[in-house]
Amino acid sequence: MPRNEPAVKRAPRPDRQLRRAERRAEMVAAAIDAVRTLGPGVSVAEIAAQAGITKPVLYRHFTDRADLQRAVGQEAAAHLMARMAPELDPDREPVELIRGVVDAFLAGIEDEPELWRFVVHHPIERAPGAEVVDDAREQIARMLTAILGERLRGLGLDSGGAEAWAQGLVGMVQSAGDWWLDRRTMSRRALTDYLTTLIWGGVSGVLGAASDAPSPLRLIPRVDDERDHGGRRG
Numbered sequence: 001m002p003r004n005e006p007a008v009k010r011a012p013r014p015d016r017q018l019r020r021a022e023r024r025a026e027m028v029a030a031a032i033d034a035v036r037t038l039g040p041g042v043s044v045a046e047i048a049a050q051a052g053i054t055k056p057v058l059y060r061h062f063t064d065r066a067d068l069q070r071a072v073g074q075e076a077a078a079h080l081m082a083r084m085a086p087e088l089d090p091d092r093e094p095v096e097l098i099r100g101v102v103d104a105f106l107a108g109i110e111d112e113p114e115l116w117r118f119v120v121h122h123p124i125e126r127a128p129g130a131e132v133v134d135d136a137r138e139q140i141a142r143m144l145t146a147i148l149g150e151r152l153r154g155l156g157l158d159s160g161g162a163e164a165w166a167q168g169l170v171g172m173v174q175s176a177g178d179w180w181l182d183r184r185t186m187s188r189r190a191l192t193d194y195l196t197t198l199i200w201g202g203v204s205g206v207l208g209a210a211s212d213a214p215s216p217l218r219l220i221p222r223v224d225d226e227r228d229h230g231g232r233r234g
Contacts, residue, residue: 024061027051028071032115035072040118044068073119080108081139088143094151095200101140102173102199103192109177110188116181137174141166152206165206169199 030051034042037050044065048058062068087100109116144166152159173195180191 020061024071027053027058027061027068028075031068031072032075035115035118036112039114040121042118069119072115076112076115076119079112080105083108084140088140088147090143090147090150094147094203095196097147098199098203099192099196101144102195103188105173106177106180106188106192109181113181120178137170141170144169148203157206165202172199 027047031042031047034047034050038046044058045055047068048055051058058068062071084101084104087097087104089097092100141163145163148165149159149162152162176191176195180186180188186194
């Protein structure tokens, strides 16, 4: 008689795995739409309704709310990085790279204010990955570290502070962006000017290139920018 073989649990079929991944992506897209429509305090029930399903069905694809929020945040961070990536060109002049990155970041959070607040200011847990915007921060900081480090070494200077400077720059722009998104006391371009001037002042001092700062980097916002964006002079 044949021996009784232990039961082997079969792995999900590739087509089933693909369908589950597609369904999960659809639910993340529905969650993003719900955040845009209902704000960062949207509930899981409201997200499920936006997806046209019930909460139990939603939880077949996510272990809990934190898992759903991480998935939404990862997608939001990917969108932000896609917007900023073209500006992170190591061959650009440093001041133009700074200006491009700052403006792309501010434009990204300006276009998606509710989504930004959802992923940054409503963390469900403090476990690694909960504050998913850290993924984007780290990517940007790593790129800036490499660029700063290369420039410093090329000038025969100590590059030991490159990572610390990069982290500080990213944190400063994020904090200023949060403040600006709530207050709107100036136009986006004016804030970009202010931040670029401040950042370039420090970077150029380190690189010994302070005299190379272009004239548009001034502390007085452009009048036409204020008129175009409806901001108040800060």
